Every structure is written in C-alpha cells, then in structure tokens.
Amino acid sequence: MSKSYAQVVLPLSAEKQFTYAVPLSLRRQVKVGSRVLVPLAQRTMTGIVVALVGESPFPQVREVLDLLDSEPIFDATMLQLTHWISEYYLCSWGEAFKAALPAGFWRKGKRSIRLREPYARALARKLRKSSPLKAGIVEMLMRRGKVSDAALARRVGREGLFVALNQLRRAGYVQVLEESAKSRVGVRTERAARLRASPEETRSAMERLKEKAPKQAAGLEVLLQLGGTAWVAELSTKAGISGQSMRRLQEKGLVEVFDRESPREAYADLTLGSPPKHRLTQYQREALDKVKDAVEKGKFQVFLLHGVTGSGKTEVYIRAIRRTLEKGRRAIVLVPEISLTPQTAARFRAHFGHQVAVFHSGLSLGERYDAWRRMRAGHYGIVVGARSAIFAPLRDVGLIVVDEEHVDSYKQTEAQPRYHARDVAVMRGKLCGAVVLLGSATPSLESYHNVQRKKFSFCPLPQRVDELPMPTVQIVDMRQERKEGNWGIFSGILKEKIGQRLERGEQVILFLNRRGFSTCIKCQECGFVMACPHCNVTLTYHAQDLTVKCHYCGLRQSAPDICPSCHGHHIKFRGTGTQRVEREVKELFPGSRVLRVDQDTTGRKGDIRRILDEFRDGRAEMLLGTQMIAKGLDFPRVTLVGVVSADGGLNLPDFRSAERTFQLITQVAGRAGRGQPGGEVLVQTYSPEEICIRLSQDHDYLSFAHHELRGRRELAYPPFGKLLLVLLQSTEEIRAAQAAEKLATGLKDEAHRLGCRDVHILGPAAAPLSKIRGQHRWQVLLKGPKSATLRQLFRQAKRRAGRWPPWPGVRVRVIVDPVEML
Ligand SMILES: [Zn+2]
Numbered sequence: 001m002s003k004s005y006a007q008v009v010l011p012l013s014a015e016k017q018f019t020y021a022v023p024l025s026l027r028r029q030v031k032v033g034s035r036v037l038v039p040l041a042q043r044t045m046t047g048i049v050v051a052l053v054g055e056s057p058f059p060q061v062r063e064v065l066d067l068l069d070s071e072p073i074f075d076a077t078m079l080q081l082t083h084w085i086s087e088y089y090l091c092s093w094g095e096a097f098k099a100a101l102p103a104g105f106w107r108k109g110k111r112s113i114r115l116r117e118p119y120a121r122a123l124a125r126k127l128r129k130s131s132p133l134k135a136g137i138v139e140m141l142m143r144r145g146k147v148s149d150a151a152l153a154r155r156v157g158r159e160g161l162f163v164a165l166n167q168l169r170r171a172g173y174v175q176v177l178e179e180s181a182k183s184r185v186g187v188r189t190e191r192a193a194r195l196r197a198s199p200e201e202t203r204s205a206m207e208r209l210k211e212k213a214p215k216q217a218a219g220l221e222v223l224l225q226l227g228g229t230a231w232v233a234e235l236s237t238k239a240g241i242s243g244q245s246m247r248r249l250q251e252k253g254l255v256e257v258f259d260r261e262s263p264r265e266a267y268a269d270l271t272l273g274s275p276p277k278h279r280l281t282q283y284q285r286e287a288l289d290k291v292k293d294a295v296e297k298g299k300f301q302v303f304l305l306h307g308v309t310g311s312g313k314t315e316v317y318i319r320a321i322r323r324t325l326e327k328g329r330r331a332i333v334l335v336p337e338i339s340l341t342p343q344t345a346a347r348f349r350a351h352f353g354h355q356v357a358v359f360h361s362g363l364s365l366g367e368r369y370d371a372w373r374r375m376r377a378g379h380y381g382i383v384v385g386a387r388s389a390i391f392a393p394l395r396d397v398g399l400i401v402v403d404e405e406h407v408d409s410y411k412q413t414e415a416q417p418r419y420h421a422r423d424v425a426v427m428r429g430k431l432c433g434a435v436v437l438l439g440s441a442t443p444s445l446e447s448y449h450n451v452q453r454k455k456f457s458f459c460p461l462p463q464r465v466d467e468l469p470m471p472t473v474q475i476v477d478m479r480q481e482r483k484e485g486n487w488g489i490f491s492g493i494l495k496e497k498i499g500q501r502l503e504r505g506e507q508v509i510l511f512l513n514r515r516g517f518s519t520c521i522k523c524q525e526c527g528f529v530m531a532c533p534h535c536n537v538t539l540t541y542h543a544q545d546l547t548v549k550c551h552y553c554g555l556r557q558s559a560p561d562i563c564p565s566c567h568g569h570h571i572k573f574r575g576t577g578t579q580r581v582e583r584e585v586k587e588l589f590p591g592s593r594v595l596r597v598d599q600d601t602t603g604r605k606g607d608i609r610r611i612l613d614e615f616r617d618g619r620a621e622m623l624l625g626t627q628m629i630a631k632g633l634d635f636p637r638v639t640l641v642g643v644v645s646a647d648g649g650l651n652l653p654d655f656r657s658a659e660r661t662f663q664l665i666t667q668v669a670g671r672a673g674r675g676q677p678g679g680e681v682l683v684q685t686y687s688p689e690e691i692c693i694r695l696s697q698d699h700d701y702l703s704f705a706h707h708e709l710r711g712r713r714e715l716a717y718p719p720f721g722k723l724l725l726v727l728l729q730s731t732e733e734i735r736a737a738q739a740a741e742k743l744a745t746g747l748k749d750e751a752h753r754l755g756c757r758d759v760h761i762l763g764p765a766a767a768p769l770s771k772i773r774g775q776h777r778w779q780v781l782l783k784g785p786k787s788a789t790l791r792q793l794f795r796q797a798k799r800r801a802g803r804w805p806p807w808p809g810v811r812v813r814v815i816v817d818p819v820e821m822l
C-alpha cells in the first residue's frame, strides 16, 4: 500500500516537521526529497518531503496542494548532508535546505476563499443555528465576495476555522483559491523559430523566394545552416529578416515560431582561450599520482595539498578533474571569494570548455535559478564557485577541490546555517564517495592537525614551477627606523627598492590591511578619541571626501576641525590607511602610477576585475591594497612586494591572530617573483621578534605550524579543543548582559547534571567588539574536547528554556566552530 502521509520540512527556523496528507492524484509521484506546495496557517509555502508514512500522528491534517517538480529536488546524499548540517551547526533542517536551494525555488503565497453563489443565502440561514462559526464565515463571504484566509481569521477567530472551512469546502459551498503562490523567478523564454518543412522542401522554397523575397530566402538559409532552429533575434541580425517576412514564412507553413527557454548565464562572455602547456615538477607528479589513484578507486579520501605560492596547485586540480570526468563523475571547485571566481572559471574553461558552470551568491536571482536547474539536469561536469557552491546539485560528484582552504570566508557567520564550506565538503565527499582535495600555501592548523592524526593524506609541493626560486623575505624593524629619525611610512630600504623597480620597469605590490586615510582621530589637548556612537570602534578619516567613517556600520560624518569634546583646535589624524600610503607614494615617486584596491575603490560589480586587468596590462607600476590583493593573484612582472605594516592583526584578542598574520604575510609575499627570478619581499614591523613574523621570512610553514600547535595544545584551543560561541545581542546592554548571565548559569547547571567535567563555560563577558550597529554584544564560550558534548549541552539548555530565546529583546546567535572571536 502506498504511503498516504508526507513529513514535510519548511524553510523556517523552528526545528519541526509537518505532516500532510498526500492526495490520491499525487500519491505515485510524491517521493522523499520532493518539493511540494503546502498550506501553513494562512499561507502556502514550499517544503521538502523528508519521509512518507502510512499513518498520521494527528487526526486532522491538511493536504499537500501541489508537487512542484517531476523528480525529487534533493537526492539521498543531499538529504543526508543537509540533515547533518542541521545537527552539527545547531540550526533547523529547513534552514539547511534554504542554504542548499536558491531563493527562486521557495515559492510562497496566500490563500483566499470564495463562496459558491447559488447556496449563499439559504445556507447562511441554515447554519445560523447549527454552527455560528460557519454562518459567520458565509456571511462575511456574502458581503465581501473573496476574502483572504488571514482576513477571515481576524474576523471570526482562528479557533476551529480550518476544520469549518474544510467541511464547507468538501460540501461544495466554498472554494479555496491558492493565490500568488508564484515563484519570484521563472523560466525566461525568448522567441525562437524552427523549420517545419524537410530540408529538401526548404531548399526548393528558398530557390523560389530568392528573386521576389530575398529576406525570406536568407532567413531560411540561416535556419538551415543552424540546424533548423534559431532564436528570432539571431535570425534578424544574421539574415536581416523583419517581423513581417517572418510572418510570411509562417503563413506559408515553412517556419514555426515558438517560445523557447533562454537560460540566464553569468560570465557567458568568459573567453575560452587555449590552455598553457606545463611540464609538471617532480612534486606535482607525485601529488597527482596519489590523488589520481584515489579518484580511480572512487572512494572517499581527503588530501591536503600544501603547495608554496607559485607551486602549481591549480595544475594538479585540473589534471585530477580530467581524470574524474574520464571516470564519468563530476567535480566541484570552491574558491574563497566571489571576486576570484571569474579568473578561476576562465582558467578551467580553457581546459574544459562549456562544461564549466559558475555558481555563487553574487549572481542574480534568475541566474542562480537557471544555473541550479541546469546543474541538476546534468549540463555541467564542473562547478566553480564560492562557499555556497558546495551545495551544487551535481549528480555523482567524484572530486571536490577547496582552494585556499585556510581562508575564513568559507565560514558563514551572519545567517544560519553557520557552516564551514571546507568541513561540509569533507562531509559531502564522505557521503558520496568522493576525493576531497584541500589546497593552500598556509593550511589551517585544523587541516594540518588532521594530517598528523592520519585523517588526511599530505601532499607537499615545496618548489615553485619553472624552477623559479621563492622570493627572499627581509624583515624591517621599524623601531630602528624611528630611532634613526625616519618617521615616514616607508623605511629607507623599502623606498630604495621601490625606486629600483620603477627604474627597471618592473612592478610593485604594496600591502596594508587598513583602508581610509587615518585610522585614529585624537585631540591632543584633552585626549578625546573619535569613536562611532553606534559601535565600540574608532572612526577612520577618509581624505577623498573629507569625512570620518565607521567601517562597521557605515556611519559617515564630515571630518571635524575642532575637538567635539573640548572645542580645541589640535585634532590629530594618526595611524596609516591605504589612502595615506597612496598619497605618500605619489609624492615620493612623482609620475608613477598607482592603483588602489580596497573597499572604497571597488564598490561596484566588476571594479576589482577592471583594476586588476589594468595592472596586468602594465598601465600602472604599483598596486596598493588591503587583503583583497593577498590571495590567488598572479602578475608575472611583479618583483617586489612591500608589506607596509605586518602588525595590524597581531594584537587582536583572538587566539588565531598569529596564524592569520603568518598566513597573510606568506600569501602577500607569494605575489613576488612569479614570472622571473629575483622576487623580493620587505615586511615592515614593530614586532620583528614575533615567531609568526620571523618564520614567514623562510617560508617555513611547518615550523610555524608545529610551534603554534604546541601553544594551542596547552590551552586546549582548536584543533585540540572544540568551541561553541553564543553571542547575545540587544539594543539595551543590560538585557544582553543579563541574558548572557542566565545562559551561562543554565549551561553550567546542565554540565553539572550531565556530569561533563571537561567542558569549560567561559563568560558571560562582553564581546571584544562590545557594540556594533547599536547592538550591545555579550557572549558565552563553551570549550571542550568534543563538539558533540558542547552541542548536547546547548540543546539541553535550550530545551529546558521552552520558548527560545527566552529573553525578550535579545537576539541569540550560536556559532559552532567559530573562526572569529571578536
Ligand atoms: Zn559604527
């Protein structure tokens, strides 16, 4: 007997499944993983069927309204993966589904009710005694004609409304209309034309028409050339055929015009080019042999490809993908940032042509909708994208590449699910028997630790391709410069080296991870420091428009010329941002051209790509930027990289600050000497003795990793311990603080009850960034050897609270495995 009830998950934050009856007409087609339209209170919503059952736990259930696709939209792997996400990251299954399926697929709408006329008056009279509720409904419908579910509920109350409505509907008295449950995006179609006659008939018609109607003949010719079908727009450009001639051809029965889907495709213009030829280094070959071997076996295995900058990791990816495609399986390639996808996709298209799809959250709604459907339909063998591409609906994925796996942007922190795409990639690989290839010049300590524990296999690429040497790195002690009386932004040696490069016609990259002009605005008389009234951070002065700005909430004011506190006239703009460096460079090297890449110069789509292209074409000698230029860029003419200050991230109250500093210096340094020998890097710092700075001098990742891991082990920080961060935010500080206090107490009680002695509950404490956008932030941090224990503790505390969150006016954000502690 077929199952007549469906358990449905809706895209809501409540961890709940809803039961619906499956009408007979749909019972054969509705399957686990199907996308269905269901009623919920006054709305209709899209949900995913997660189970089919023979009996309903409730006597009264509503019916599934519609099935939205002929095939289930989620296969078994994706159902398991999304379910794992909800369990691991403490979100609802619906939120995990929402992350995995673009917005265009989640239709929702309203219901409205109408009375079937002939019965109206008699019915109302009849019902007045037996059921005042039904009578009320009918009377309202008589007065208003058509009424929404919500309006009806407001009028007659919600109690018993659905049962009454259902009875009225079944008796044929009222009609329920599902309205506006339309998708926000649909399939885009365009006019196309196809031949109706056979090629021979068409050819003879062409001959006949050549004299009298040359345009029509030309149209037929182009259609024949294109295999019988073409866009109408295409015909009009290629054959010059007008609408009228088109109609004539239709009247003659030669051509038929119809609507055909025209998929929206981002980056359709990316040139295919031809792939460059590379001879593999010995290390590349060894790594590739291991990976190919695993691809061959078709079993789950994770590799950590530790390749120094310029060691040819992408070449290894490409060849591993080729092997995967040959085996008839598919590949997903993740890159850390949307801005890097065009560049990577272009490189892959040079090898694999139109089998490569681009997918990320920066695409338009329509582009994402179409790309998703085409991926699902099997149009592509490879998907390149940022974080969310890990959910690409490819069937039979055999290889997942996570490039620059150490980058924090793989972690989603704002909305649920707060997943880490690298970890989801490993889980997806496990579920579908795929090889997972993690690549980085500076692997995260989590991944390297997994190598030590023999969970991941290690593939080192310690040499650059084409026998290019690693750039030499020199640490410049800025304290010494100050002692010698140099108070400028640049040390003597950096100035000198820049000058040399400019003379030789080579290019220079300058790096500073702070935008704006001055990062500190301070009154010299009273010591007042300008801070944002909505955020607990200092304001940054922007010289371009003479304003001060908050980089967290976007507050913008004109720069003060007198102290807002004591009205004195001695305001000082201190601290160096990219704008000040830009001005200084222009003064020191008049006539040189500098391009600046930071959030202020790249506000619009395509800005980054344009600036980087200009630099590549040699239209400027210098590229100056924030961390936006630290990763993945390859400019063969760059022989000098100057790190203006390595110290920015060092003193942040975050246990990962040394790891981040090491990564950043190594990555930026890696931009030097990629096309010719003689690459040099200068790193300016006030803390030359810091291990993370000292070891970056020798590109010595392994020593750094071992040193840092020792420290982490002592403090039981990741990767040795697990963290769960709960952030409590409120516009009133007292509410956030009290909620944090209560949560910490609740968790401690729970830990005591469950006997978890190895769990530390740290806090309540104000978060390091204690206020952002007017929201006061308090936090409680759970630390312990096992993630499962921490999650269980939190779940228990939540369950015990009943309503969640139990504190009015407080927003709670739970982050499993947080990557930033601010
Ligand atoms: Zn602010």
Ligand SMILES: [Zn+2]
Pocket: 523, 524, 525, 526, 527, 528, 563, 564, 565, 566, 567, 568
């Ligand atoms: Zn003052």
